[in-house]
Amino acid sequence: xxGEPSNLMCDTKHLPPEHSxxxxxxxxxxxxxxxxxxxxxxKRQGAIRVLVVERDHTYSKASTGLSVGGIRQQFSLPQNxxxxxxxxxxxxxxxxxxxVVDGPPLDLQFNPLGYLLLASEKGAAVLETNVKMQxxxxxxxxxxxxxxxxxxxxxxNTEGVxxxxxxxxxxxxxxxxxxxxGLRRKVQSMGVLFCEGEVTRFITSSNSMRNSDGEEVxxxxxxxxxxxxxxxxxxxxxxxAIVVNAAGAWSGQLAELAGIGKGPPGTLEGTxxxxxxxxxxxxxxxxxxxxxxETPLVTDxxxxxFRREGLSNNYVGGRSPTEEEEPDPADLxxxxxxxxxxxxxxxxxxxxxxxxxxxxxxxxxxYDYNTFDQNGVxxxxxxxxxxxxxxxxxxxxxxxxxxxxxxxxxxxxGGCFQTIDMTPFLFSRFYLEEKVLEQNxx
Amino acid sequence: xEFLRENxxxxxxxxxxxxxxxxxxxxxxxxxxxxGACFILQHGGSVKFRDREWIRSDEYRRFxxxxxxxxxxxxEAIDASGxxxxxxxxxxxxxxxxxxxxxxxxxxxxxxxxxxxxxxLADSLQELSLAGCPxxxxxxxxxxxxxxxxxxxxxxxxxxxxxxxxxxxxxEEMLPxxxxxxxxxxxEGPEEQPQDPASPIxxxxxxxxLGDPCGVS
Numbered sequence: 246x247x248g249e250p251s252n253l254m255c256d257t258k259h260l261p262p263e264h265s266x267x268x269x270x271x272x273x274x275x276x277x278x279x280x281x282x283x284x285x286x287x288k289r290q291g292a293i294r295v296l297v298v299e300r301d302h303t304y305s306k307a308s309t310g311l312s313v314g315g316i317r318q319q320f321s322l323p324q325n326x327x328x329x330x331x332x333x334x335x336x337x338x339x340x341x342x343x344x345v346v347d348g349p350p351l352d353l354q355f356n357p358l359g360y361l362l363l364a365s366e367k368g369a370a371v372l373e374t375n376v377k378m379q380x381x382x383x384x385x386x387x388x389x390x391x392x393x394x395x396x397x398x399x400x401x402n403t404e405g406v407x408x409x410x411x412x413x414x415x416x417x418x419x420x421x422x423x424x425x426x427g428l429r430r431k432v433q434s435m436g437v438l439f440c441e442g443e444v445t446r447f448i449t450s451s452n453s454m455r456n457s458d459g460e461e462v463x464x465x466x467x468x469x470x471x472x473x474x475x476x477x478x479x480x481x482x483x484x485x486a487i488v489v490n491a492a493g494a495w496s497g498q499l500a501e502l503a504g505i506g507k508g509p510p511g512t513l514e515g516t517x518x519x520x521x522x523x524x525x526x527x528x529x530x531x532x533x534x535x536x537x538x539e540t541p542l543v544t545d546x547x548x549x550x551f552r553r554e555g556l557s558n559n560y561v562g563g564r565s566p567t568e569e570e571e572p573d574p575a576d577l578x579x580x581x582x583x584x585x586x587x588x589x590x591x592x593x594x595x596x597x598x599x600x601x602x603x604x605x606x607x608x609x610x611x612y613d614y615n616t617f618d619q620n621g622v623x624x625x626x627x628x629x630x631x632x633x634x635x636x637x638x639x640x641x642x643x644x645x646x647x648x649x650x651x652x653x654x655x656x657x658x659g660g661c662f663q664t665i666d667m668t669p670f671l672f673s674r675f676y677l678e679e680k681v682l683e684q685n686x687x
Numbered sequence: 688x689e690f691l692r693e694n695x696x697x698x699x700x701x702x703x704x705x706x707x708x709x710x711x712x713x714x715x716x717x718x719x720x721x722x723g724a725c726f727i728l729q730h731g732g733s734v735k736f737r738d739r740e741w742i743r744s745d746e747y748r749r750f751x752x753x754x755x756x757x758x759x760x761x762x763e764a765i766d767a768s769g770x771x772x773x774x775x776x777x778x779x780x781x782x783x784x785x786x787x788x789x790x791x792x793x794x795x796x797x798x799x800x801x802x803x804x805x806x807x808l809a810d811s812l813q814e815l816s817l818a819g820c821p822x823x824x825x826x827x828x829x830x831x832x833x834x835x836x837x838x839x840x841x842x843x844x845x846x847x848x849x850x851x852x853x854x855x856x857x858x859e860e861m862l863p864x865x866x867x868x869x870x871x872x873x874x875e876g877p878e879e880q881p882q883d884p885a886s887p888i889x890x891x892x893x894x895x896x897l898g899d900p901c902g903v904s
Contacts, residue, residue: 337774337800341700346692356826357803413833414803538825538857539832556825556853 261440261472261483265296267657268470269489270444270499272299273309274421274643275635276491277428278650281343284435286654291436293658296483298472300443306577308493309425309643311610313527313552313561314418315542316644317360318384319410321375321684322620325641326382327665328648333415335647336424343431351427355419358552359412361398361541362685363595368546369408371684376410385413400536402597405546418542418552421643445480446471447488447503449629463514465629467503487631487657494522494574494611496622496636503629513628516676520622520637522574523614527563528584532602535560544687547591559605564588565640565687577609612640618680623649623670624656633657634672640686703796706730707776717755719782720762724754726779727765730772735764737785761785768792774800781807788812792841793819799827806833816841818868823847825854832861843870 267283269276280295287293304310316336318329335342340350364372376386388410391403397411433439448469456462467488471480492499500506500518508514535558542552551562564587566572572580584604592599615622615637622634635653638645648665655663662668669681706729714722724734724742728750733743736757741764744750762783772780773796780786786808791797797820805812812834817823824847831840840862848854855869 344693344696346696354824354826355799357799357830358826413806417803538829538861556850556857 259440260474261296261298261442261481262294262438263482264294264484265438266294266485267296267487267489268483268485269295269297269491270470271489271491271493271496271636272297272429272439273304273307273491273493274425274428274646275493275638275649276489277425277432278646279489279491279635279653280432280437280650281428281435282650282654283657284432284437286651286658288658295432295437296440296485297432297437298440298442298444298470300441300475302441304425306494306611308611308613309421311527311608312421312643313542313563314421314643315360315552315687316418317412317416317542318379318382319360319362319375319386319412319416319685320379320641321371322681323378323382324665324667324669325620325645325683326379326384328645328652330383330415331648331651331665332644332646336419339424339427343427345430345434348430351423353419353423353427356417356552357414358418358539359414359416359541361412361543362410363394363406363544363546364408364410365405365546366407372408372410375685385415387411387413398536398540400596400598401543402595404594411541416542424643424646440472440481442472442474442481444470444499444502445473448482449504463628465504466631467629487633489633489635489653489657490518491635493613493636493642494520496520496613496634500626500632500634503626503632505626505629505632513673513676516672518622518634518637518672519617519675520613520615522611523639524572524574524577524609525563525565525612525640526572526579526583526607526609527561528588528604528607529554529559529561530602530604531557531559532599533558534598534601536596536598543595545591545595547595548687549588549591549595550687551592551596560602562588562592564591574611577611579607579609581607613637613642614639617675618682619686620681620683621645621649621670622672623652623667624662624672626672627676639683641683703771703773704775706771707773709775709778718758720760720785721755721757723765723779723783724757724762725750726776727767727770728754730767730770730776732765732767732770734762734766735788736760737763741766764788766790767794770794771796772801774798774804777801777804781805783808783811785811788814790816791820792816793821795821798822799824799830802827803830805831809833809835812837814839817845818842819844821846825849825857828854828858829861831858834862835864837862837865839866839868841868843868845870 269280280297283293283295318326320326376388379386391406394409395403447467449465449467452464454462470483470485473480490496490499497518497520506517540553544550549564551560554561613636619639622637626632635649652662652667710722710726713725727734728744729748733741735741737760768790813836818841823845851870859867
């Protein structure tokens with residue numbers, strides 16, 4: 246279960262190296278994926294020195310391990326569908342990508358049961374449009390009428406459902422810890438260094454240049470990263486060429502540390518990274534008469550979602566709160582009233598068997614939530630030219646990690662995105678106010 | 688030394704991949720059913736076209752060219768026991784829209800991902816055997832709910848299924864019109880020796896009564 250300490254890190258007391266070409270801040274699934282792809286795509290073995298800085302080797306608050314573990318192609322943006330298709334291919338071939346000599350094969354415990362999205366009259370047209378685009382990208386999604394839905398899943402109450410979309414392949418859920426462990430083991434074998442500590446400062450230098458319009462632009466470069474080790478007031482400086490911000494829920498804070506957003510409002514310099522931690526609750530309940538083995542990950546018109554967990558009629562699920570309901574993200578305490586008042590009624594409405602259930606446990610985790618358009622930020626900052634972003638995925642970071650890691654490695658090593666065009670996901674969109682809105686946030 | 692071993696591992700994986708490529712040239716010339724049949728025969732399996740006898744290849748994986756004559760005849764049954772078919776190799780079988788019986792017994796590379804593709808055979812498939820497949824778990828078995836025409840399912844001897852008794856009950860609930868055969872886990876005592884996967888494949892299916900169109904054990 247999430248929150249349990251794990252022995253993922255050994256030798257954490259070692260100091261970081263004095264120099265590293267790339268410093269990745271954040272050792273979760275996204276940070277490790279970037280590390281993997283950097284080493285996989287480097288032109289010659291050993292060419293790039295990579296250091297991953299992670300401040301909590303138990304990953305007690307990291308979004309990766311607290312995730313419900315879903316993967317779907319049912320997004321409203323083509324790039325998100327493509328990322329997901331690539332990621333599922335990566336997961337299916339995990340033991341080719343992440344093989345290490347003498348290492349046992351990984352078992353991600355993938356459940357290929359798909360996602361089932363339910364839409365009301367209001368949302369039906371958009372659902373249909375999205376499915377059409379998803380299919381064009383190669384996803385295997387079927388549309389179902391309420392009658393078809395009722396026949397396939399008799400335990401659903403189809404009242405208020407106008408249309409449903411159902412993933413037939415390549416969607417489901419898996420164990421995020423196995424992926425994290427597998428990545429960790431692999432990147433270590435590829436020569437990536439790890440350091441347990443917190444980044445407290447960036448040493449930068451500025452350079453004034455004139456752009457094509459003749460305006461003066463202040464470009465910055467990060468030269469050094471200061472890492473504060475646990476139980477020490479001292480810091481260790483690491484000289485670096487590039488910093489990757491994969492700090493998830495804390496990536497906004499990290500960006501501020503580099504001076505991003507510190508300028509007059511309305512200017513590029515004054516544009517912050519709009520990523521903040523948003524707390525989400527996940528509840529585990531038992532329901533003896535609940536939906537059977539074939540149950541997909543269901544997301545209801547009300548925003549409530551659930552899936553099975555194991556063989557014994559246990560289920561996990563929850564619901565994203567409205568803006569007004571947003572809980573205080575200062576800690577990861579669980580609000581049990583939220584389940585009683587905001588989750589359970591909708592569960593029971595949609596699945597009458599859920600009227601009789603018993604909650605066994607619950608936990609909370611963070612979305613690295615992009616308040617601007619609920620989508621990832623990928624690639625370099627336009628002014629702090631050597632900070633690369635890989636965060637803001639607003640609840641779909643785990644499932645996009647393999648694709649995002651590859652995208653960041655491509656743009657970092659080669660100067661541009663190669664396989665999936667992530668240009669719309671660059672930081673500059675916040676200043677230009679060009680939203681890349683993902684509508685299917687669960 | 689590590690490099691050599693990584694190399695050997697890669698070569699093994701490449702060999703399986705190569706053997707699972709699509710028979711698109713045959714498909715274009717003779718159609719999907721013949722292409723699928725050739726694929727299975729090359730892997731050492733057996734094929735039954737409608738109203739014809741079972742065809743299998745010899746120990747050198749050679750088979751009669753008479754297969755190419757069955758152009759308008761659909762493939763009804765396939766016995767791919769022990770064959771090295773993988774996720775991509777299934778591309779050759781999934782277009783067989785009249786396939787009624789499929790045996791994937793003891794196939795070493797058939798895993799949960801493979802099972803997640805079988806929904807494409809839902810219109811025709813009536814019998815399926817997954818007995819002895821080392822890589823299948825209950826998560827893959829859950830995908831079989833798509834197979835609404837399934838009447839017989841063999842899920843015995845699956846080492847990857849942690850709770851075979853409970854799993855069988857859940858699968859039976861999931862497929863109410865299907866007879867589910869599992870390991871008789873309640874009985875102690877000596878069991879039949881499991882077939883050595885390295886030995887030549889027993890291509891000839893067990894004898895069946897005349898009413899059964901497929902004859903796959």
